[in-house]
Amino acid sequence: MADAPRSTPVSFSEFDSITTAAWQERIRHDLKGADPETLEWHTTEGITVQPFYHREALAGLPATGLTGAATTDWLNVPTYAVAAADTGHHAIDQAADALQRGADGIFFELTDALAFDVEYLGRKLPLATTYLGYSIRMGAAGFVERLLATGTPVLRGFLRFDPITDHTPDLAGQLSDLRKILTLTRDFPEFRALTLNGAFFANRGGTVTQQIGFVLAAAATYLEQLPSEEVTLAQVAAAFQVQVALNPNYFFEIAKLRALRRLWATLLHAYGLPAEAAADLRIFAATATWSQTTLDPHTNLLRVTTETMAAVLGGANAVSVAPFDRLYQSPNEFSSRLARNLPVILREEAGLNRVADPAAGSYYLETITDQVAREAWAIFQRVEAAGGLPSAIGMVLQELHLVAQTQFQRIASGEQVIVGTNRFQNPQESFDYNPKRLLRSKEFDSTRAAYPSEVLRLATALHFQRREKKRRRAAVVLLGTHTNQVILESFLRLLPIQERLALKASHPEGTLSVLFSTPEAATLMYATPDQFGHFARIVCRVPVDEPDFIPPTLLTADLATMQEAVSLFGFKEFTVEGYSTEDVLARLQGR
Known part of the structure; x- marks a missing residue:
């Protein structure tokens, strides 16, 4: 003005x-x-x-600053999940309302793209001018054709269809679909048809360097395999967007986005593409599931605030903030409004859209951006040396698993803090949900950092409730792989230091940890996956020849049946010298 x-x-x-x-x-x-x-x-x-860090730290570093698609004009894009066989009408209605109340766009995560009613979407929202994203695993080309069949002259937003990262079957067929999609949308500069699912790696505990390295490996595969007579290499590069998930490690998440842009330029340069092609990369940043908790869940509000700030300061073009209670509640107006308003507050009240690249020139951030970029490029080169993706996907998943297990142990020992879960717990916490129903739910996300601590805490709470009410039923709760070690380390952290070294506990590697809860006592046990699988089939009365049976986390039956089954299938007790299971659980619960 x-x-x-x-x-x-x-x-x-x-x-x-x-x-x-x-x-x-x-x-x-x-x-x-x-x-x-x-x-x-x-x-x-x-x-x-x-x-x-000091001024001399910048000497020898590459030129600082973000260019191209990094902008202060970032978009606030809530996410709506649409279940299988769901037409999406309710999600579309919610999206239309959100766009009237502070949202700049909408991201639909589609489980079943064929069932999603694109005609209804076109009636409720102007597709040519509304920023809309869609994630799809199968049938992507048909979905885009259906969008265009609504009569919209152009599309604005993005499509996340990443068969390399998402391990979609029939890769050759999926790549053919992608070529068709790129042809259909080549004249839509505001629509990114090739969004990479970098969030997959973040939400499984990957380090920031792994996330970048693995995303670059996926991008390299598309750059090599997608160009054809119909689609040029430049068109493939122009269609790229990267979806990332951000965790609360504030400065490293800022550095992750800045390093990603720097290495994107290096990658495209290797394919002979001009600098402006790299400058056009768009980044869609979402808050991570990996860092979310069901214990003291309002602390999730602090986490998503940190994550969103890191996203916009790191140069994201669009952000999506998840509701703080999404792990255990159906979508509701209260938490959805808080999530939708957070980017509005950061923009309108904190003024985080008024400075371009505020991290530029920081001795600390510039240094770690350079270090992250170097380490991530080394990981990318290692994946390429192993055959690239998808050939090296086994190696990638194994490395993610090892890093996740390391974090579980760090959380158990207290070295990595999750407020409300392993530090500053509320022993009198009352749950806003039914723990039994949550443990039974197939949708309960077991891939998160806090899950081993949560499932033990929830199972223990159920046991104490059952004991107080003197219910004559028993339960077995699957705590997970390697959880006995997590329990031991969490318990040892609560003891005087002179006692820690004297205590021992043992259980074979690769076994599953379970909690056997009776009206009288709770017993920590372990079993092989085969033992637990056979046990679960008997308790659930599932035939042995049923191929798709997945044992639930929580199994309940009458006491006699459960005791007989536990004995029959050879579950072994996990013990800590000098302490009963009840002692261990009571101490962990803060009782």
Whole structure:
């Protein structure tokens, strides 16, 4: 505006300039002889974070700053999941309402694209001008044809159809579908038809360097295999968008997005594409499921705030904030409104859309951006050396599994803090949901960082309730693989240090941990996957020849049946020397 006041340059001339040597000397003085290396932080990415960064840290680093598609004009895009066989009418109605109340676009996660009513969508929303995203696993070409059949002249938004990352069967057929989609949408510059599912790696515990490296590997496969007589290499590159999921590690998540843009330019340069092709990359950032909890769930509001701030400061073009209670509640107006309004507050009240690339020039952020980029490129090269994706998917999944297990152990030992779950727990917490129903639900997300702690806490709460009410039934709760070690480490953390080294517990590798709860007592046990599978079939009365049976997390039966089955299938008791299971569970519950 013409009458807007001019900004005054920021100046701190009243303060004397302090050299790096002076700062280092002050640190040594304040530590009173302690080694400065004790202040270093060693991350799961293998990066050592120093306690002090200085101007000289920028020497030799690549040129700083974000260019191209990174913008301050980021979009607020809520996500709506549409279940199998659902026409999506309810989600579409919610989306139309959200667009009137602060949302800039909508992302539909479609389980069954064929059932989704695109004609109804076209009647409720103007497809040519509304920013709409869709995630699809199968039938993507037919879905795009149905969208265009509504009569819309153009499409705006994106399609996430990533058969490489999502391990979709018939890859050759899916790539053919992608070529058709790129042909159909080549004249729609505001529609990204090739969105990569980088969130897959983040939501399984991958480090920021793994996430970038694996996304680049998927992109390289598409750049090699999609070009044809109908689709050029430049058209493939122009169709790319990357969906990422962000966790609460604030500065590293900012660095992740900045490093991704830097390496994207390197990747496209390797394929002979011009710099402007790399500058056009769009990033769609969503809050992660990996970091969400069902215990003290309002802490999720703090997590998604941190994650969203990291997204917009790191240069995301669109953000999607999940409701804080999505793990255990159906979509509801209260939590959806909080999620939708968070980006509005960051934009309108915090002013995070007023500065382009605010991280540029930060000694710390520029340094870790460079370190993340180097480590991520090394991971990408290693995947390519192993045959690239999808050939190396087994290696990728194994590395994700190892990193996730490491984080589970760090959480159990208290080294990695999840507020409300393994630190500052509320022992008197009353649940806003039915724990039994949640444990029985097939939709309960067991891939999250907090899951081993949660399932033990929920199972223990059920046991104490059953014991107090003297119900004559028994339950077996599947706690998961390797959970006995998590339980032991969590328990040891609560004991005086002199007791920790003397205690031992053992159970074979690869076994499943279970909690056997009777009206009198609770017993931690372990079993092989085959033992538990046969046990679950008997309790659930499922025939042995039923191929698609997946054992539920929570099994209940009368006490006699459960005791006989546990004995028959050879479950073994897990013990901690000197403590009963009840002692262990009561201590973990804060009782």
